Structures are given as structure tokens and as C-alpha cells.
Amino acid sequence: MDHDLLEEVLSCPTLPSLPAVAIEVIELTRDVNVEMDKLAATIQNDQGLSAKVLKTVNSSYYGLRKKCGTIRQAIVVLGLSAVKSLTLGFSLVSSIDLKDKHGFDHNEYWRRGLFTAVAARSIAVAAKSEFQDEAFLGGLLQDVGMVALYETLGERYVRILEQTGGDHSKLSGFEIAEFELQHPDIGAMMATRWKLPEELIQPVKYHERPSAGPSGEVGMLIKAVGLGNIIAEALTSDDPQVALRRYYKRAKEWFNFTETQADEIFKEVTAGTKEMAKLFDVDAGKLPDTDELVKEAREQAMCLSIETTAPTLGFDVEDTLMLDSPKFDQETGLLNAETFDAVLKNSFDQALNTGDSLTVVRVSFDREDTEAPRRPLELRKLVSGVATVLRKHFIDSGGVIGRLESESFCVLVPSSSRVVVARTAEAFRVEFAQACDEWGVSGRVHVGIAYTDHTTAGVYSRVEQLTTAAARAMQASAQLGGNSIKVFTPKKKAA
Numbered sequence: 001m002d003h004d005l006l007e008e009v010l011s012c013p014t015l016p017s018l019p020a021v022a023i024e025v026i027e028l029t030r031d032v033n034v035e036m037d038k039l040a041a042t043i044q045n046d047q048g049l050s051a052k053v054l055k056t057v058n059s060s061y062y063g064l065r066k067k068c069g070t071i072r073q074a075i076v077v078l079g080l081s082a083v084k085s086l087t088l089g090f091s092l093v094s095s096i097d098l099k100d101k102h103g104f105d106h107n108e109y110w111r112r113g114l115f116t117a118v119a120a121r122s123i124a125v126a127a128k129s130e131f132q133d134e135a136f137l138g139g140l141l142q143d144v145g146m147v148a149l150y151e152t153l154g155e156r157y158v159r160i161l162e163q164t165g166g167d168h169s170k171l172s173g174f175e176i177a178e179f180e181l182q183h184p185d186i187g188a189m190m191a192t193r194w195k196l197p198e199e200l201i202q203p204v205k206y207h208e209r210p211s212a213g214p215s216g217e218v219g220m221l222i223k224a225v226g227l228g229n230i231i232a233e234a235l236t237s238d239d240p241q242v243a244l245r246r247y248y249k250r251a252k253e254w255f256n257f258t259e260t261q262a263d264e265i266f267k268e269v270t271a272g273t274k275e276m277a278k279l280f281d282v283d284a285g286k287l288p289d290t291d292e293l294v295k296e297a298r299e300q301a302m303c304l305s306i307e308t309t310a311p312t313l314g315f316d317v318e319d320t321l322m323l324d325s326p327k328f329d330q331e332t333g334l335l336n337a338e339t340f341d342a343v344l345k346n347s348f349d350q351a352l353n354t355g356d357s358l359t360v361v362r363v364s365f366d367r368e369d370t371e372a373p374r375r376p377l378e379l380r381k382l383v384s385g386v387a388t389v390l391r392k393h394f395i396d397s398g399g400v401i402g403r404l405e406s407e408s409f410c411v412l413v414p415s416s417s418r419v420v421v422a423r424t425a426e427a428f429r430v431e432f433a434q435a436c437d438e439w440g441v442s443g444r445v446h447v448g449i450a451y452t453d454h455t456t457a458g459v460y461s462r463v464e465q466l467t468t469a470a471a472r473a474m475q476a477s478a479q480l481g482g483n484s485i486k487v488f489t490p491k492k493k494a495a
Contacts, residue, residue, distance in 0.1 A: 006181055010189060012152040016144070018194050021046045022091035026195055029084050039080070040072035043087055049094075052279065053086045061275045085133035088196075089117075089140050093280055096147055103158030104150050110282045112168065112232050113140045118272040120203075120228030122265045124221065127255050131199055131221040138203030138225045141196075145187030145204070149175070169233065172208050176400065177327040177339050180346050184208050210254070212398035212416065223254045231269055235288060244297045263294050329403040331380075332387035340402025344412050347400075348452070348463035351414065357453035359421040360466055361399075361411040362474040363390065363428075365445045366482070383407070385435055386445065393428040397421075410470070418451040418487065425449060425485050433483060444482035448474025451487075459490045 018026075024042050028034045044050045050071055057074045058067045062082075068074040075083050098106040117139030124135035150157045160178055164170040175182040188205035199218055203225040206213035210226030213219050227250050234243035247266070251257040257265070267290045277284035327339040335343065344360070351358040365382055386409055390401050397420070399413045413421050425447050432445055450469035452460050460466045473488040480486075 005179055006186075009148050009152045009181075009186055010193075012148065014151045015148055015190070016092075016095040018088075018095060019046070019049075019091050021049060022088055023195075025084060025087050026197075029080060030197075034080070036072055036075050036080075039083075040070065040075060043071045043083070049087065049090055052090045053083060056086055056276075056279045057083075059275055059279060061272055061279075079133075081133040085137040089137055090280070092141060092144075093282075096144070098147065098150070101150070103155070103161060107283050109143065109146065110280065111277070111284060112236065113143060114276055114280060114282055114284070115232035115235055115269065115273050116140075116142060116207075116225065116228040118228075118276055119231040119265070119269045120225045122268045122272065123224040123227050123251075123255065126257065126261060126265055127220060127224065129220055129224065130217060131224075134199045135203075135221055135224045135228070138200055138207070138221065139228050141187070141191065141200060142204055142207040142225060142229075143183060143187065144190055145183030145185065146171075148186050148190060149179075149183055153179075173328075173335075176343055177335060180343060182208075206398075209396055209398040211396035220255075223250075227251060227254060231266060234266075234293070235269065235273075235290075236285075240288065240293055241297060244293060248297070266290055266294065331383060332403055334387055334390075334409070335400065335402040337402060337404045340400070340404065340410060340412075343400055343402075344410070344467070345463050347412055347414055348460075348466060351452060352461075355454060356415050357417070357451065358466075359413045359416060359418050359449060359451040360470040361394075361413065361421065361425055362448040362450075362467075362470040363409040363411070363445055364407055364474060364478070366407065366478075382436075385432065389428055389432045389435060393424050393431070397424060410467075418449065418453065421451070422449055422485060422487055429483065429485060446474050446477040446482045447485040448472065448477055449485065449487045450490075456490055 021042060025039065028039050028042060043053065053071060054068060054074060056062070057078060058064065062078065064077060066077075068077055071083065093110065098104050098109070100106075117136045120135035120139040121132055124132040129135065156178075160171070160174045163174055172182040172184065184205055184207060188201050191201045191204050199221060202213060202218050203222050206222045207225045207229060210219075210223045213222040227247065230243055230247045230250060234240045234247055237243055244266075248259065248262055251262040251265075270287045270290050273284055274287060327336060328334065329336045334340075347358055350356070363386065365386055383406070387401070387403070390399075390409060390411060394401060394411050394413065397413055397416055399411045401409065401411050404410050413424075429445055429447055436444075448470045450466050450473060452466055460469075469488040469490065473486040476486040477484045
């Protein structure tokens with residue numbers, strides 16, 4: 001991480017700040033026994049804000065049988081959490097005004113936030129989470145780090161936004177490659193400075209990589225926002241079916257939703273967003289016909305299930321990055337060796353200073369029949385296949401992936417148990433082996449893992465030592481015939 005740039009961003013004088021009423025609401029609601037009259041009076045001191053909250057509470061989105069005439073009534077009927085979230089939500093929108101700013105699409109920023117917020121709340125309701133209103137606010141707040149980076153870096157950040165081609169899923173990768181930091185981390189630091197509660201900070205930090213977040217109820221909240229992001233992508237993308245397939249998959253994996261439940265949530269979001277967009281003064285744009293999208297998804301799923309005779313080249317459209325940048329490998333879209341080494345060094349230095357864990361996974365592949373000549377098409381299948389399956393298994397856990405050489409890759413995974421990383425690597429190995437059979441390619445992978453955490457204190461002082469350990473483990477895997485995983489366990493230095 002570039003600490004000088006981080007300090008420059010966080011000390012930027014034009015960063016948004018929360019209005020006084022929002023700050024007071026946060027302070028008051030830290031006390032679970034806060035007096036309702038005091039909280040209501042605080043919100044009602046801002047007549048404009050109070051009117052927006054009441055209008056929203058009485059909208060069809062909440063579907064109350066009897067309208068609320070006062071903020072206190074709204075607190076009684078909907079609960080403290082809902083009114084607090086609406087108050088903070090409207091305060092955020094009023095404090096972040098980037099209209100007419102060159103290169104930053106103010107309306108698109110809030111449009112994406114609202115789609116995610118409405119979707120996240122619907123998901124949390126269906127999952128019977130205790131953080132239903134926090135899910136809404138988490139979705140609305142998720143990309144606040146983008147605002148900080150834009151305000152600080154101006155044209156430099158606009159160029160990064162342009163390079164993504166409007167595909168938000170690529171943004172963090174470009175940010176890391178260019179600045180060695182990313183908007184989710186910046187946003188979480190801003191939320192911390194605003195003294196927001198952890199259940200709002202965590203979704204901001206992990207909304208791009210939900211599986212890397214904490215477990216328990218907060219983990220479910222993070223996944224609700226993450227799944228909301230996928231719905232937002234499906235509703236705003238030119239090719240919604242790619243995101244929609246991912247939505248159904250994650251809905252099952254993360255919440256065990258049935259297809260029917262997932263359908264109902266998806267269909268709720270357009271109506272909810274249309275309603276909330278009016279209240280938040282955001283142009284929701286043309287909303288797609290969700291019934292048609294779901295119907296098309298079913299038809300595509302049926303086609304995919306019967307078209308088993310034509311293997312792919314080893315990558316999906318959703319995983320392919322067409323990047324015109326010297327920081328990325330042009331064939332796979334992964335970080336190139338130089339960029340990856342810089343990110344790894346900074347991550348290692350940070351882990352050394354903070355005591356956090358950092359795991360490095362080295363991967364290489366070769367043909368099982370080394371006597372046979374390698375055909376170019378077969379090599380491309382193996383290269384793109386490794387890249388695709390690595391993304392599938394490591395991106396959600398916060399992994400950063402690079403291509404070091406033609407047939408050699410590396411993944412760094414921060415703040416995760418080495419046991420969890422080893423399980424993820426094993427899932428990668430198994431799926432890659434199965435994919436090779438489907439592609440008609442006789443490839444095998446060698447996987448080596450090395451880690452630094454509280455158990456390795458004093459063992460690694462330089463990043464080269466950690467990467468060498470991972471390479472040695474990968475070589476040990478190859479010596480065993482490949483298609484295996486070896487973990488380098490260092491011996492502690494004598495005291």
C-alpha cells in the first residue's frame with residue numbers, strides 16, 4: 001500500500017463530511033436505550049431532512065397501513081434502525097455532490113448505489129437478517145472511497161475510470177495496479193473516521209470481495225451487499241445474463257435461496273429502486289423487464305445444460321478483461337509480473353508492520369506427456385483455463401492474481417487463514433483437472449503455498465524469502481508428479 005498517497009487522500013480538504021444532524025444521530029444511537037423523543041427532536045431540527053424521511057417512510061416501499069405524521073411515530077412503527085439508516089442515507093446524498101464534475105458520473109454513482117441498497121435490503125429481509133436496514137445503507141455507502149480518490153487525484157482517477165469501460169467489476173484491479181490502494185479500503189477508513197458502527201464499515205470494506213469478510217451475522221450482511229452488487233450489475237449491464245447466472249449461483253451458495261426465492265428478490269428490486277430513486281432525486285434510467293430477464297435466464301440455463309459436446313476455450317466472458325494497459329498481462333487480463341511484484345512487496349511490508357497474515361500461492365502447469373509437442377491452441381487453452389479458474393476461486397476471498405511467466409502464476413491472499421487458502425487451492429486444483437478433461441487437454445498443475453502470520457514471527461524479513469518458500473513448495477509438488485498441493489512450513493529461528 002502506498003502510505004504517502006493514502007495520507008494524501010485521507011487529508012484531502014474537499015472530502016465529504018457528514019452534516020451535524022447525522023453526526024448527532026450516530027452519537028445518540030450508540031446508546032441502545034436512547035430516548036425516542038430526543039432522537040426525534042434531533043432529526044426534526046433539520047426540517048428538510050425530516051420531511052424526506054417521513055415521505056420515504058410513508059411511501060409504497062415500506063407499505064405501511066397507516067401513515068406516520070411525525071418522526072417519533074416512524075421510529076415506533078418502523079424501529080430505530082430504519083429511521084437511523086434513512087437519516088444517514090439522505091445525509092450522505094446531500095454531502096456527496098459531484099454534479100457537473102468532469103469525468104465522474106454523479107447520477108450513475110448513485111444509481112448503482114440505490115440498485116445495490118434496495119437489492120441488499122430485500123436479500124437481508126428474505127434471509128431474516130437482523131441487519132436489514134444496515135444492508136440498505138451499506139449498499140448506498142459502498143463506493144464512497146471512489147469519491148475520495150476522485151477528489152484527491154482528479155484527472156488521474158478519471159483515466160482509471162475510463163480504462164474500465166464502465167465495468168465497475170474491473171475498477172479495484174485498475175486501482176491496485178495504478179495506486180496500490182483501492183476504493184473499498186479508502187471508503188472503510190472514511191466510514192471509521194465518521195464513527196459509523198462496524199456493521200456499516202464492514203460492508204464498505206468487503207463489498208467487492210464478500211467471502212473475505214468476517215463470519216457470523218455481519219458476514220451475512222456483507223454478502224447481502226455483495227449479492228446486491230451482482231443484481232445491480234444484471235439490471236444495468238448491456239449483457240445482463242452473465243451477471244444473472246452469477247447471481248443465482250451466489251444466492252444458492254451464500255443464502256441457500258431457491259430459484260423461486262431468487263426470482264422474487266430480483267423482481268422486487270426494480271419496483272423498489274424506481275420508488276426510492278424519486279425520493280433520493282436520482283434518475284433511475286430505463287429499467288429492464290425483470291420477468292423477461294428471468295425467462296431468458298431459464299432458457300439459457302436449459303441450453304447450457306444440454307450443450308455439453310462443445311468445450312470452451314477455458315474462460316467465461318465475465319472473467320475476461322480486455323485491458324489496454326502496460327500493468328496487465330494482455331492474454332489473461334491478470335496483473336503482469338512487474339505490477340504483481342510491486343503489489344506483493346507492499347502487501348508484505350504492510351503485513352510485517354501490522355502482524356496480519358499473508359499467504360502466497362504459486363501455480364505452474366505442464367503437459368502430462370512431456371514428449372509430445374505443445375500446440376499453440378492447446379497452450380492458450382491451458383493459460384486461459386488456469387487464469388479463469390484461479391479467478392473463480394480466489395477473487396471472492398480478496399486474492400490478487402498475477403502471471404509471472406508464460407506458464408507460471410502467483411496469488412497473494414491477505415488476512416486469511418492458511419488452512420482456508422489451502423482448501424481454496426485444492427478446490428482450484430480439482431476444478432482445473434476436471435476442466436482439462438472437458439477441453440481435451442492433458443494438463444497438470446503444481447501448487448505451492450507459503451505464508452506469514454503470528455506463527456512465523458522472525459522467519460521472513462524480506463518478501464523474496466516468502467516467494468522463494470512458495471516456489472520451493474511448488475517444485476516439491478512437481479517432483480511428486482503434479483496435481484498436488486504442498487505447503488511450506490518454516491522452522492522457527494532459535495531464540
